[in-house]
Amino acid sequence: MERSTRQRQAIRDTLREADRPLSPGEILEHARQQVPGLGIATVYRTINALVEEGSVVVVDLPGEAARYEMAGKQHHHHFHCTSCGKVFELMACPGDLSWLAPPGFRAERHEIVLYGNCPDCPAS
Amino acid sequence: MERSTRQRQAIRDTLREADRPLSPGEILEHARQQVPGLGIATVYRTINALVEEGSVVVVDLPGEAARYEMAGKQHHHHFHCTSCGKVFELMACPGDLSWLAPPGFRAERHEIVLYGNCPDCPAS
C-alpha cells in the first residue's frame, strides 16, 4: 500500500463510513459512487492490504462469505437480517460466557450472532 | 432413501453415535471403519437425504464448511477448539439475548460459539 490512489481512498472511505461490516460486493458497489470504473480485483487487493496492515478486520458469520469492518472497535457482536441479508453491529455483550463450557474446556473468546429482521425490513 | 445399505447404516450410525457435529470428511473417516470402500459421494448423498428427511440438521460455524448432527436435540451452542479444529456441544445457554439488539430490531434467534482449547488439546 504505497501509492495513494482514488480507488484506495474510495475503498477506505467506504469502510470508514460504514457502520456495519461490508462484503466485497457491497464495498465495490459503494466505492463505485466515487470511482465509477472500480474493479472487484482492486477491492480484494485493497481489502487484503488493509487487513494485513491491521486497519481492517475480517468478520466471519456462519454460512457466509467474509465481511470487513474497521479495526479498533470495542468488543461487539452482530445482527444478521434474515430478510435483506445485511449485517449490523450490536455494541452490547452479555459478558463472559466461558461458564457455558464444561470443565476441561478453556474458552478464550466468544462470538454471538442474532438473527431476525432489521428496522428496514417488515416482520416476515 | 429407499433401500437399506451398509453404507447408509454406517453413516447413520456414525451421526447417531457422535456427541458433536461432524464434517462430511469426519463422517467418511468414521463410517469407513464399518465400510472400508465408502466414497465421499455417498456420504454427501446420504447426508442430504437425512437432512431433507429431517433427521439430521446442518451446523454452520463462522468461516467453516457445514457440519452435521442429529436433529431433535435441545437448544444448544458449540465450542470450536482452535487447536484440533473439532466442534463440541455446549448444552448450556445464557437465555434470551434479544436485548442485545437496539430498538427497531426484532431478534428471533441467536447463535453462540466459544473458541479455545478442548480437554484433549494442551493450552496453547
Place this chain on the structure above:
DNA sequence: TCTATATTGATAATGAGTTATCATTCTTGT
C-alpha cells in the same frame, strides 16, 4: 434364485468466492 432398478464409487464437473496475469494507466520523485 432371478430380475429390475436403486445405490455405489471414482471422478469429472460445477459454483461461488477469491486470486493471478498482464497490458495499460496513473502516481510520485526528480
Place this chain on the structure above:
DNA sequence: ACAAGAATGATAACTCATTATCAATATAGA
C-alpha cells in the same frame, strides 16, 4: 514534464466444497 514502476481493470485461473455422471454392484420383491 518525465521516467520508473506501482496500481488498475478485465478476465482467466484457481480453490474448496459439493454435485453430477455413469458403469458396476447390491438390494429386495417375485
